[in-house]
Amino acid sequence: MTPELSAFLAEHGFAGDINAASADGRFTPLMRAAKLGRLDIVEQLLALGAELNARNADGCNALWLACYNGDHALIERLLAAGVDIDNQNGNGASCLMYVASNSKPDLVKLLLDKGANPALKNFDDFSALDLAASRTCLQLLKTAR
Template sequence: MTSAERVPFQCLAADEAAALIRSEPEIRLFDVRDLQSYQQEHLEGAMHLSEERVPLWLGRLPREAPVLVYCYHGNASKTFAQMFSDFRFARVYSVDGGFRPLANALAAPAAEEAPSDALSPILAAFLADWEYPAGDLNARGRHGLTPLMRAALQGDRAIVEELLALGVDLHARNDDGNTALWLGCVSRDAGLVQDLIEAGIELDNRNDAGSTALMYTASSDRPQLLELLLAAGADPQLRNFDDLRAVELAASKTCLKLLRHTAD
């Protein structure tokens, strides 16, 4: 088949793909990331697809079936989408940005309308400065950061406390698969991290590299936060996708000492 005869596929932004999935219950979803990433998490109903299994699906699906393919960042999915298009599938889509933005778009709750008089002037200014809509406290900005994630990254404990009191989503993940806990550890604010822990944030969330906040604090030499996470019950035995535990990532003797009981 020549390029001139190819049936084009369509690239969709994450929010467009999420809307399509919601409106088309019969759409076939394919995850073309590696099997380990797929097994860790994938969209509900998505089937893992490798190149050698493409012929199986080409022969099994009706040509009128809508097909949506996602990968890590929106590159490999285009190759797989073209395979379906080359075999005359009428409606084929590839997701720009890949899995994480799409998962976030599907997981985003309906905009939580917070009355303007419920926000402190400081929080209202914070939302405006970072271009978040005042009525949606779980909105996603640059890099998939919610207001809570952004405040945690900035080390703004007062904003974090107010957002927690307003009931924002603790479990939202950014484009790299990190929650506000990881970003709070980046800011080095132990009080802020403790607030997140006490609010019930997941301690062992694994990002798109399989890493946890505990691994990050060990590898970036943040012993105070490392100790705090261990005391809260973070699991030191988890391994990232390079098969390394926090103890094997420790960047200093202090961090190694805190983790020495996990070395065996």
């Protein structure tokens, strides 16, 4: 473990455990690094065998938090490592639904290009297409069907 990773874990209260959940259950170190856009830390955690598909108290995985951040390289790295692209959180929402509903067309395109399933429905029976918040997202999702 590098001094940089040790410092990151200590700063965020993980006490050196690469798979520990934060006290509030919102993050693992991988999730926190993804949300902060820290590809360098993500790389180190993956190399040490961090749990790729751990889910937080809301049912979100590291990919969801990487989509929140929006860094394409980070998202692509998690996908290359095998993160579940179609993980559905506690409300049944996938990352594709999240980025479509938050009008992030660049991420809609990226996730579709990487194989995200546009037909998934959340617990309210809405798909990413139903949730699209912009015309660009809507057009990308219509094309994907």
